[in-house]
Amino acid sequence: MTVRTASDSTPTAQPASARELVLEVRDLSVSLRNADGLLPIVTDVSFSIAEGEAVALAGESGCGKSITASAIMGIAPDNAEISGTIILNGAAISGLPHRERRKLCGRHMGFIFQEPMTALHPTLTVGRQMTDTLRHNLGLSHAAATDRAAELLDRVGIPRAREILKGYVHELSGGMRQRVMIALAISCGPSLVIADEPTTALDVTIQAQVLDLLDEMRREFELAMLFITHDLELVGDFCDRAVVMYAGDVVERGRAADIVRSPAHPYARGLIDAMPRHGDQRARLTPIPGTVPPVGHWPQGCRFAPRCSRAGKKCTVRPPLAVHIRSDVRCWYPLKVGQ
Amino acid sequence: MLRYLLKRFLLILPTIFVPLIIVFLLLRLSPGDPAGMMLGDQATPEQIEALRTQLGLNEPIWVQFAIWLKGILTLDLGNSIFFREPVMEVIPRYVSVTVLLTIVALILAVAIGITMGLISAMHRNKPIDRGVVAMAVLGISLPEFWFALLLIFVFAVTLRWFPVAGYNPPSAGLIAFGATILLPAIALGVRQSALMTRMMRSSMLDVLNEPYITTARAQGLPERKVIGSYAMRTAAIPVVTVAGLAAGYMLGGAVAIEIIFALPGLGRMLVEAVSRRDYPLVEGGVLTISLILAVLNLVIDVIYAILDPRIRYQ
Amino acid sequence: MSTTQATHNERLTDGGEEPFATTTKSVWQRLLANRTAIVSIAILVIISLAAILAPVLAPGNPLRVSPANRFIPPSAEHIFGTDHLGRDMFKMVVHGARTSLLVGLAVTVISMSVAVVLGAISGFYRQVDVVLMRLVDGLMAFPGIVLATAAAGIMGPSTRTVIISLSIVLIAPSLRVVRGQVLVVRELQMIEAARAVGVPTLRLFTRYILPAVSSPILVQASFIFSAAVLGEAGLSFIGVGIGPKELSWGNALTEARNYISQAPWIVLFPGLALMLTILALNLLGDSLRDILDPRLTRRR
Numbered sequence: 029m030t031v032r033t034a035s036d037s038t039p040t041a042q043p044a045s046a047r048e049l050v051l052e053v054r055d056l057s058v059s060l061r062n063a064d065g066l067l068p069i070v071t072d073v074s075f076s077i078a079e080g081e082a083v084a085l086a087g088e089s090g091c092g093k094s095i096t097a098s099a100i101m102g103i104a105p106d107n108a109e110i111s112g113t114i115i116l117n118g119a120a121i122s123g124l125p126h127r128e129r130r131k132l133c134g135r136h137m138g139f140i141f142q143e144p145m146t147a148l149h150p151t152l153t154v155g156r157q158m159t160d161t162l163r164h165n166l167g168l169s170h171a172a173a174t175d176r177a178a179e180l181l182d183r184v185g186i187p188r189a190r191e192i193l194k195g196y197v198h199e200l201s202g203g204m205r206q207r208v209m210i211a212l213a214i215s216c217g218p219s220l221v222i223a224d225e226p227t228t229a230l231d232v233t234i235q236a237q238v239l240d241l242l243d244e245m246r247r248e249f250e251l252a253m254l255f256i257t258h259d260l261e262l263v264g265d266f267c268d269r270a271v272v273m274y275a276g277d278v279v280e281r282g283r284a285a286d287i288v289r290s291p292a293h294p295y296a297r298g299l300i301d302a303m304p305r306h307g308d309q310r311a312r313l314t315p316i317p318g319t320v321p322p323v324g325h326w327p328q329g330c331r332f333a334p335r336c337s338r339a340g341k342k343c344t345v346r347p348p349l350a351v352h353i354r355s356d357v358r359c360w361y362p363l364k365v366g367q
Numbered sequence: 368m369l370r371y372l373l374k375r376f377l378l379i380l381p382t383i384f385v386p387l388i389i390v391f392l393l394l395r396l397s398p399g400d401p402a403g404m405m406l407g408d409q410a411t412p413e414q415i416e417a418l419r420t421q422l423g424l425n426e427p428i429w430v431q432f433a434i435w436l437k438g439i440l441t442l443d444l445g446n447s448i449f450f451r452e453p454v455m456e457v458i459p460r461y462v463s464v465t466v467l468l469t470i471v472a473l474i475l476a477v478a479i480g481i482t483m484g485l486i487s488a489m490h491r492n493k494p495i496d497r498g499v500v501a502m503a504v505l506g507i508s509l510p511e512f513w514f515a516l517l518l519i520f521v522f523a524v525t526l527r528w529f530p531v532a533g534y535n536p537p538s539a540g541l542i543a544f545g546a547t548i549l550l551p552a553i554a555l556g557v558r559q560s561a562l563m564t565r566m567m568r569s570s571m572l573d574v575l576n577e578p579y580i581t582t583a584r585a586q587g588l589p590e591r592k593v594i595g596s597y598a599m600r601t602a603a604i605p606v607v608t609v610a611g612l613a614a615g616y617m618l619g620g621a622v623a624i625e626i627i628f629a630l631p632g633l634g635r636m637l638v639e640a641v642s643r644r645d646y647p648l649v650e651g652g653v654l655t656i657s658l659i660l661a662v663l664n665l666v667i668d669v670i671y672a673i674l675d676p677r678i679r680y681q
Numbered sequence: 682m683s684t685t686q687a688t689h690n691e692r693l694t695d696g697g698e699e700p701f702a703t704t705t706k707s708v709w710q711r712l713l714a715n716r717t718a719i720v721s722i723a724i725l726v727i728i729s730l731a732a733i734l735a736p737v738l739a740p741g742n743p744l745r746v747s748p749a750n751r752f753i754p755p756s757a758e759h760i761f762g763t764d765h766l767g768r769d770m771f772k773m774v775v776h777g778a779r780t781s782l783l784v785g786l787a788v789t790v791i792s793m794s795v796a797v798v799l800g801a802i803s804g805f806y807r808q809v810d811v812v813l814m815r816l817v818d819g820l821m822a823f824p825g826i827v828l829a830t831a832a833a834g835i836m837g838p839s840t841r842t843v844i845i846s847l848s849i850v851l852i853a854p855s856l857r858v859v860r861g862q863v864l865v866v867r868e869l870q871m872i873e874a875a876r877a878v879g880v881p882t883l884r885l886f887t888r889y890i891l892p893a894v895s896s897p898i899l900v901q902a903s904f905i906f907s908a909a910v911l912g913e914a915g916l917s918f919i920g921v922g923i924g925p926k927e928l929s930w931g932n933a934l935t936e937a938r939n940y941i942s943q944a945p946w947i948v949l950f951p952g953l954a955l956m957l958t959i960l961a962l963n964l965l966g967d968s969l970r971d972i973l974d975p976r977l978t979r980r981r
Contacts, residue, residue: 103584134587141585147578151600151675160596161586196676212586378818385819393831504967508960510911512918513952516938524942619824623919627938634826638919641830653827660822 047078049118050219050252051100056112058092058099066109067324070096072349073112073278075271077220077252082243084263084284085256087273088299090320093256096273097222100254101137102129117219135165138213140223144205148197154181154208155193158215165216180211184241203234207241214245221245222254227262239266260299264288272296275321275331277346282355292352292362294336330360338363368672368679375668382664383657387439390653391432439654445647449640454651458633462655464534465625465633469617471548472556477610479560484567484606489594491572499564506561512623515554519627522550532629551628555621559613566609570602577601604674611667618663619656708899711972718968724961728954732778739772743928752944762946765936770947773933774954780929781910781955784844788909789902791848796855797898801890803856804863814860817853825850825912830921838924847912851905858901859894866893896973903966907959914955930955 058070070092077083085093098104100114102121114122116136121129133139141147149157158177162168168176174193181189184207197205206226213221223242227235243266246253255267263270263284270284272293280293291297298316318335321327327334333343342360349358353365419425426434438444444454487499523531529550535543574580575598583593622634633652640648672679712718731738747767755762761770803810829846836842866872866889875885916922917931925932933951941948 101585103581130584130590131587133585137585139582139585141578141582143578147582149579149583149597149600150677152597160583160588160592164589164592165587198677209582212582216587378815381815381819382822385816386823389820389823390827390831393828393835504963505960508907508956508963510914510952510955510959512915513934513948513955516934516941516948516952519938520941520945520948615822620826622826623915626919634824637824637827638830638921641827641834644834649827653823656824657822 047080049076049078050116051077051254052113052115053096053100054113054115056096056099056110056114058095058104059109060105061107061109068276068326069108069323070099070276073271073273074349075269075278075281077254079219079252080246080250081269082246082253082255082267084267084270085254085273086258086260086263086270088258088320090275090322091273092276093273094224097139097224097254097256101133101139101222102126103133134161134218135216136218136220138216138218138221140206140209140213140221140226142225143229144202144209145229147209148205148212150197153194153196154200158193158208158212161212161215176215177211180215181208184208184211184245185237186211202230203237206230206234206238210238210241210245214249214251217249218251220252220254222256224256225258226255228257228259242266260288260296260303272299275326276323277331277358278349278356279332279358280355281349286354290354290363290365292355292357292364293332293359294338294361294363295332297363298335330358371672371679372665372668375665379661379664383654383661386653386657387650390650391435435650444651444654447640447645447648447651449643449645449648454647457648458636458651458655461631461633461636462659463536464631465618465621466659467537468548468551468555468621468624468630468632469614471552472559472617473610473614475552476556476560476563476613477606479556480563480609481567481603481606483560484564485571485594485599487564487568488571488575496568500568503561503564503568506557507565509558509561511554511558512627514557515551515624515627518550518554532627534628534630547628547630551621551624551630554627555617555624559609559616562613563606563609567602567606570605571598574598574602600674604671607667607670607674611663614663615660618659708972712968715968715972717964718972721961721964721968724957725965728778728958728961729782731775732782735775735779739769739775741772743768743772743776752940754944755946761950762944764944764947765940770950773928774930774950777928777930777933777951778954778958780840780923780927781913781931781958784840784847784913784923784929785906785910787844788847788851788913789906791844792851792909793855793898793902793905795848796852797859797894799852800856800859801863801886801894804860804867805886805890810860817856820849821853826916826921829916833916833921833924838921840923840927843913843916843922846916847909850912851908855898855901855905858897862894862897863890866890900966900970900973903962903969907962907966910955910962911959 053076054074056070056073057068059066059068061067073092073096075083075085085096087093095104095108099108099110104110110122112122113120116132121132148154155174155177158180159168159170159173162173162176163170166173177193178189181192186192186204186207192200192204192208197208200208209226213223226242227238230238239262242253245251255263257263264287267284269282270280270287271278272280272287272291272295274295280287280291280296287296288300291300295316298314301314302316304313316335321331321334329344329346330336330339331346333339336343338361340361347358347360349356352362416425424431435445442455446452447454447457450457483499483503487496490496519531523529529546533547535547537544580593580598583597584590588597619634621632622638624630625632625635633656637649637652637656640652712722745768747763750759750763750767750769751765753759753763753767755770759769759771761774763769764773799813803813825846828850829843832842832846836845872885872889875889880888913922913929914931914934917924917929918934920932920935922931923929930951934948937944937947937951
């Protein structure tokens, strides 16, 4: 039986409608060079995001999702070696020199960080941080930039915007800070916004508000959004499509609702089962046995095999990302619907 | 902000009074008689007694202290026993030299320290960084007075670019002044600049790892601005502390340098005054240093408050 | 708790080993694995040996004047040359080492002992702390030179005087370090737990606080030693240190400045020995800090 490898031309890899593709990532691999040699962190990641679409990059800590995001942004660490192609708005950006890459940040790509406490400068005013970006990327005058900054803060739901502009980050609550981050990220009108676990550090009640805000922004500005998270429930609710990662690999890729309802990859299935859910009748939770292999200690063949209940003879060879019923799966023995 | 400064000021008061009390007690309670020293071997006991009464040295110690305290508050610091002039006139002559020396040395130290530290941090672990770190370690281990001697040997004796010793005040012309202040300033500043280089490097390395620097880069800001405005603002704070300590050290501890280069500075004046048991001058000198240091500390506190607004509300 | 967190905690406590215990054996082992540490220790050993064996290496009174041998440049017979009074520089350096190192050691031991006691008390008892720290601030504002000069004036310049002056001046930095560490340790939950169980205060000090403080103290000791050697040299240089009857690297340089042009080697060799010692002590302190301070191990 020949395996049809999933490439970008297959239906599930592309969004349902024929909207403009904002971001295309093809065979992205990132390795870190240190004293001991070259350490692969991420291998052969491919996906795409269209205008107005939210794609989740999901997985546990250590699966490589954050470094994938920083590679896309162009802010990976100096000792990172990146191969593969990244195409933004139709133009290949992966081959660009460092300085050109950096110029794209802010203007074409926005980034929302996880920890608003530490991701904003502690001793510069909020206004200064916002006007710096606006002035540099859009060439606005100080007055125009200040006006725009006030507008943006207002738009993200921060009251008394003008006063806040003169204040400092430590005067704001966690939720407010994250709104400032969002305002900052979209301030120059980027086409892509990458949100790295934007709600993880927030209280539960605030999480919902921030997610709503992100959704609003996405619709209003037709933003392509890459949403990095470890929370699968969030993925199901918020995102159109999902890319599930494990130990540097993409293990499943497709429509978010499908993956959450009936995942094809045993790891994704394990994640769903391990989550406590409202109205759960189970007496105990079912965790995935074993631990995530640390970088540099990946097993040969399928990286999930040592922990997989379905592992078989073929699993000594790393499976390709293949088209399955409703999603692309990297597995020799994928689950069928309803399993 | 005002309340913050007031609070800092109150905390500074012990740093002025404790040294004064120490020096008062040390001098009055130690053997050796200023009157006898002034009049020399030929003086008769009656003459010495007369001088002692005249100088108020025969009063009980708390009376002496009260008189002295009153003197401070009325800015009458008495007369120098040795110079036979009011202390208030003797000290400024020497203070100006020390302050000028400190300023020049501090400018050198800060300029070199910040620059080298910054370059080092930005090229971490590359050859230039290792070079700077090695030089900084050597600089910290360099005894200032020995370095001064070496400088004299190379630049004054061998190359004859500078005079060996002596002091020209700025009124004698910028070049003449510079010629006499440069070598001492270098000798005094080298060690401090090494300390500042290390602090700048370490502080900058810490800051460069902070998330807000990544945010600044992710906003597309040019590296020049990321380092110059965003990183430096936070990284500079510990360096300000070191600079303050350096200034404090230079004001009071440059005695060896002043002696080697024959600069009429405050440190040297103090040491000689102590040997002569010139109480009023020693007390006046210590008071001057304490006051200058107190003002210096307040200035540093203001700089902190400017650099880090969070501090203003403490 | 994620799996990575679990393994990390396991590694920290490693089944039974106290998180704070740093056995002397492992410190030695780690020290010898560090290149800079080896070099600095080697230098210090050589200089110490030279000092101890001074009467053997360079017999005779180093201060004895020999007018016939004035200003001999470095040569086979006088490897460091002779000075303006005909004294052999090698003898002076080697014998001077004894005083310089002795003063350094004494000052380090005395000032740090006092600092540990005061710092621990200060860190532990709030009321004492408030008063003590103001006094220390006041002390630090006092120019050390003046204190040393006054002491020299009162007691006459000598090794004993200089040890006392330097010890007083150098208490403050160590005191702050100890106090800072005690403040941190005091807040730890295990102290609360121990007190709740009723462990007597003295026991708290010996079993919990002192071990936590030992690492920064070790690091600090190296730097204090270095500062003491430097301080003594400076004071002796200007004449308020050990006095003319004794010999250290500092006062070997006092007269030297008058003869720089004629005999630069008089200035060179004692200063070089001084700098080398200070350098080695500083490097040792740096290595110790790299080894013992867990926060710093992630970034070099």
